[in-house]
Amino acid sequence: MPKIVDHEQYRKELLDKCFDLFAEKGYGSITMRQIAEGLRVSTGTLYHYFPSKQALFEQLAQEICEQDLSTALAELQGAQTLQESMEALGRYLVKNEDYFIKWTYIWIDFCQHKDSKEMLKNSIFKRNNQRYQKVIGDLFGIQDSVLASFVLSFVDGLILEKLWGNETIDFIEQCALLGKMLTVYLPQYPAEIKAQTHVLSSLES
Amino acid sequence: MPKIVDHEQYRKELLDKCFDLFAEKGYGSITMRQIAEGLRVSTGTLYHYFPSKQALFEQLAQEICEQDLSTALAELQGAQTLQESMEALGRYLVKNEDYFIKWTYIWIDFCQHKDSKEMLKNSIFKRNNQRYQKVIGDLFGIQDSVLASFVLSFVDGLILEKLWGNETIDFIEQCALLGKMLTVYLPQYPAEIKAQTHVLSSLES
Amino acid sequence: MPKIVDHEQYRKELLDKCFDLFAEKGYGSITMRQIAEGLRVSTGTLYHYFPSKQALFEQLAQEICEQDLSTALAELQGAQTLQESMEALGRYLVKNEDYFIKWTYIWIDFCQHKDSKEMLKNSIFKRNNQRYQKVIGDLFGIQDSVLASFVLSFVDGLILEKLWGNETIDFIEQCALLGKMLTVYLPQYPAEIKAQTHVLSSLES
Amino acid sequence: MPKIVDHEQYRKELLDKCFDLFAEKGYGSITMRQIAEGLRVSTGTLYHYFPSKQALFEQLAQEICEQDLSTALAELQGAQTLQESMEALGRYLVKNEDYFIKWTYIWIDFCQHKDSKEMLKNSIFKRNNQRYQKVIGDLFGIQDSVLASFVLSFVDGLILEKLWGNETIDFIEQCALLGKMLTVYLPQYPAEIKAQTHVLSSLES
DNA sequence: AATGAATGAGCGTTCATTCAT
DNA sequence: TATGAATGAACGCTCATTCAT
Numbered sequence: 001m002p003k004i005v006d007h008e009q010y011r012k013e014l015l016d017k018c019f020d021l022f023a024e025k026g027y028g029s030i031t032m033r034q035i036a037e038g039l040r041v042s043t044g045t046l047y048h049y050f051p052s053k054q055a056l057f058e059q060l061a062q063e064i065c066e067q068d069l070s071t072a073l074a075e076l077q078g079a080q081t082l083q084e085s086m087e088a089l090g091r092y093l094v095k096n097e098d099y100f101i102k103w104t105y106i107w108i109d110f111c112q113h114k115d116s117k118e119m120l121k122n123s124i125f126k127r128n129n130q131r132y133q134k135v136i137g138d139l140f141g142i143q144d145s146v147l148a149s150f151v152l153s154f155v156d157g158l159i160l161e162k163l164w165g166n167e168t169i170d171f172i173e174q175c176a177l178l179g180k181m182l183t184v185y186l187p188q189y190p191a192e193i194k195a196q197t198h199v200l201s202s203l204e205s
Numbered sequence: 206m207p208k209i210v211d212h213e214q215y216r217k218e219l220l221d222k223c224f225d226l227f228a229e230k231g232y233g234s235i236t237m238r239q240i241a242e243g244l245r246v247s248t249g250t251l252y253h254y255f256p257s258k259q260a261l262f263e264q265l266a267q268e269i270c271e272q273d274l275s276t277a278l279a280e281l282q283g284a285q286t287l288q289e290s291m292e293a294l295g296r297y298l299v300k301n302e303d304y305f306i307k308w309t310y311i312w313i314d315f316c317q318h319k320d321s322k323e324m325l326k327n328s329i330f331k332r333n334n335q336r337y338q339k340v341i342g343d344l345f346g347i348q349d350s351v352l353a354s355f356v357l358s359f360v361d362g363l364i365l366e367k368l369w370g371n372e373t374i375d376f377i378e379q380c381a382l383l384g385k386m387l388t389v390y391l392p393q394y395p396a397e398i399k400a401q402t403h404v405l406s407s408l409e410s
Numbered sequence: 411m412p413k414i415v416d417h418e419q420y421r422k423e424l425l426d427k428c429f430d431l432f433a434e435k436g437y438g439s440i441t442m443r444q445i446a447e448g449l450r451v452s453t454g455t456l457y458h459y460f461p462s463k464q465a466l467f468e469q470l471a472q473e474i475c476e477q478d479l480s481t482a483l484a485e486l487q488g489a490q491t492l493q494e495s496m497e498a499l500g501r502y503l504v505k506n507e508d509y510f511i512k513w514t515y516i517w518i519d520f521c522q523h524k525d526s527k528e529m530l531k532n533s534i535f536k537r538n539n540q541r542y543q544k545v546i547g548d549l550f551g552i553q554d555s556v557l558a559s560f561v562l563s564f565v566d567g568l569i570l571e572k573l574w575g576n577e578t579i580d581f582i583e584q585c586a587l588l589g590k591m592l593t594v595y596l597p598q599y600p601a602e603i604k605a606q607t608h609v610l611s612s613l614e615s
Numbered sequence: 616m617p618k619i620v621d622h623e624q625y626r627k628e629l630l631d632k633c634f635d636l637f638a639e640k641g642y643g644s645i646t647m648r649q650i651a652e653g654l655r656v657s658t659g660t661l662y663h664y665f666p667s668k669q670a671l672f673e674q675l676a677q678e679i680c681e682q683d684l685s686t687a688l689a690e691l692q693g694a695q696t697l698q699e700s701m702e703a704l705g706r707y708l709v710k711n712e713d714y715f716i717k718w719t720y721i722w723i724d725f726c727q728h729k730d731s732k733e734m735l736k737n738s739i740f741k742r743n744n745q746r747y748q749k750v751i752g753d754l755f756g757i758q759d760s761v762l763a764s765f766v767l768s769f770v771d772g773l774i775l776e777k778l779w780g781n782e783t784i785d786f787i788e789q790c791a792l793l794g795k796m797l798t799v800y801l802p803q804y805p806a807e808i809k810a811q812t813h814v815l816s817s818l819e820s
Numbered sequence: 821a822a823t824g825a826a827t828g829a830g831c832g833t834t835c836a837t838t839c840a841t
Numbered sequence: 842t843a844t845g846a847a848t849g850a851a852c853g854c855t856c857a858t859t860c861a862t
Contacts, residue, residue, distance in 0.1 A: 029317065032856070032858080033857090043823085043857085043858085044821090047859080053857065053858090108310070126371075129373075146375075153359055154358055156366055157357070157359050160362065163313070164313075166331075173351055178355070181387075185385065212846085215846095238830090238832090248833080249833095250848070254846095438643030439728075443835075452845055453844085455842080463836065522640070522641045536780065556789065556792060559776070559781075562776065563773045564769045566776055567771035568768045570772065571771060576744050578748075584764060584768065587765055590800065591796045594796075625825095646851080647854075648853090657826065657827045658827085659825090659826060663825065
């Protein structure tokens with residue numbers, strides 16, 4: 001293997017560490033010096049691995065998309081009923097609240113970069129969203145895309161409210177409520193969720 | 206006698222025009238020069254009316270909170286059933302989609318600015334959120350705060366998805382679905398909504 | 411009398427009030443707005459009476475020069491011995507400490523304006539200094555110009571030390587010391603000072 | 616490896632070159648761009664070495680205090696009598712007239728900057744003045760603090776008069792006069808000055 | 821590969837000055 | 842005469858980026 005492997009690997013390591021940095025200060029506010037300091041390298045080194053701040057950010061955004069959501073969502077499997085699924089979702093959101101808020105910050109930052117937006121919207125971005133919808137469908141046994149969008153939007157909104165400092169929102173309570181409403185709304189809903197067997201492998205596509 | 210200008214009124218006019226400017230580029234990215242250009246005044250004039258960029262932004266945030274909530278939501282009154290209410294909400298979201306997306310950008314930008322965040326979270330910010338929740342309660346006859354948060358989060362999420370370029374989301378469809386789910390979930394829900402008479406006046410509090 | 415008299419008079423009133431303003435902040439640091447506020451007029455009015463900040467400052471410098479020092483120095487007359495004269499000088503300096511420090515600030519500010527410096531150095535400036543030297547000669551019966559310069563420099567230095575925050579300097583003590591030294595140094599000094607009769611009128615020249 | 620530059624040394628080189636720049640225009644009037652130009656570096660580089668204009672100025676003030684006092688006054692040693700000492704002082708003042716005038720400008724500028732005044736008056740400023748007084752005492756064998764202040768003020772005043780363009784002042788003549796006056800005033804004064812052996816080392820304290 | 825010194829355009833902001841009223 | 846709104850060049854300072862080492 002040529003040296004390029006090490007280079008690439010190191011680049012990815014740096015990229016990973018950038019997540020928190022961008023999330024905490026925002027694209028516009030964080031400086032390359034601060035990023036370099038956070039990564040424990042010099043600005044020169046940073047520019048050795050990334051041609052520009054914009055490129056670094058876009059690679060980070062890419063990386064987030066590429067990162068397999070499967071490992072994270074794996075926790076949600078195993079529930080026997082929809083209600084249990086939703087309660088697991090609530091616990092999962094609580095546990096990863098910080099991560100989701102940061103993730104949200106970064107995406108929104110990204111969306112304000114119009115040029116890159118158009119560049120990526122059609123590829124990674126949309127694909128990512130579709131994945132989420134699919135995961136929801138598989139995970140919760142919701143095949144109707146409108147219903148999947150409903151759940152997705154609701155979860156987005158929960159995180160957004162938290163991001164806005166709304167401390168009255170309780171993820172567990174809200175997800176439980178969603179579970180109850182869905183259960184009532186979907187009388188045809190099977191007692192046991194059988195469809196989720198291949199959730200993770202379905203993400204590969 | 207000086208040039209005849211109603212200082213306060215002109216200030217508000219400028220403020221209104223700032224909304225789009227901030228929304229399009231974000232607080233951190235737009236410059237005072239760009240704002241001045243967008244407003245067709247010099248930077249000096251801009252600073253004549255607003256002591257700093259931060260102050261300008263905060264006044265804008267205030268203004269949005271003060272004004273739009275009541276006037277905008279006024280349109281949602283008049284529905285006879287919850288289902289109708291939700292369908293009106295859907296149409297309202299569609300109609301003001303751009304506005305809400307911009308509004309969302311502005312708030313999120315604001316949140317990444319930590320200093321102002323701490324300064325305002327306790328005042329305008331929280332108060333605004335409480336208002337929204339109250340409006341939802343009054344408007345849709347939902348008194349349960351958990352349920353109100355549910356609806357609020359759902360609406361937030363719809364907008365966020367749109368902001369993220371998710372074009373598969375249909376506000377009307379989604380709101381209709383919410384209506385159906387709520388109707389099923391709340392069998393005790395009265396056929397006619399009577400509670401909403403004083404929605405707007407309740408905003409005064 | 412034409413209106414110009416009022417104009418001129420008002421101009422001088424404004425000028426007088428500028429003394430403290432310039433002295434406290436310095437030419438470079440004070441703004442025309444601050445001056446206008448201190449004068450209780452608008453900037454427009456300020457510019458109606460003075461064509462520019464520089465001109466205002468130069469007129470002030472002129473004014474200070476023109477102001478008859480006689481009234482102030484009059485207090486120093488009446489001493490019967492050199493020692494008494496010097497003690498009176500000490501008390502006088504203590505009493506007007508603030509004024510002299512401000513006066514010194516303004517002059518030094520003025521000296522840093524090279525253009526105006528050259529313009530005025532030869533006229534008002536030098537004449538002013540000669541006057542001081544003359545006053546010292548007449549007042550203290552010191553005819554030797556070197557000795558007069560000595561006393562002048564010493565007094566300048568006392569004020570400068572105070573301006574620099576040296577709180578250990580005691581004007582009265584220092585002037586008394588000067589008196590003693592001069593008395594010892596000038597054994598031929600007459601017991602009574604007779605030469606000072608026309609001190610004030612000599613300033614007219 | 617970075618560009619090979621001794622950061623500290625280069626910083627001091629820049630600092631030295633700043634002396635004239637500040638002296639000629641004054642703290643308030645000179646701009647960082649002008650300083651950068653005078654130093655033949657970019658503003659960015661200037662800020663790479665000094666965090667702010669104020670800090671640059673304070674470091675300069677420090678530097679002056681630390682360095683010049685001892686090295687400069689070293690020249691004054693070696694006189695056998697008070698009269699000789701004073702004549703050496705006169706020659707020294709003539710030789711360094713420009714330097715002292717600039718030095719005076721710098722300090723006065725500094726004093727009109729209130730914030731820094733309060734910050735430093737207690738530290739560098741006062742300490743510096745005390746040192747000067749001590750040097751005078753040691754150098755001229757003057758132990759009485761009132762007398763030391765007298766000499767200090769007189770020297771300050773000489774420089775101030777020169778700064779004000781008074782060309783009739785002759786440092787040598789004036790210092791010789793001071794010498795004579797002191798000699799007459801201090802009959803107890805020893806024919807040979809013995810106390811000054813350790814003047815310079817006394818500055819260490 | 822790695823460093824950090826160097827750059828300069830551009831930021832938020834100020835302020836002497838002008839001018840419509 | 843008097844006002845204060847308006848201007849824009851210039852301020853102190855920042856920061857993405859380049860480059861000599």
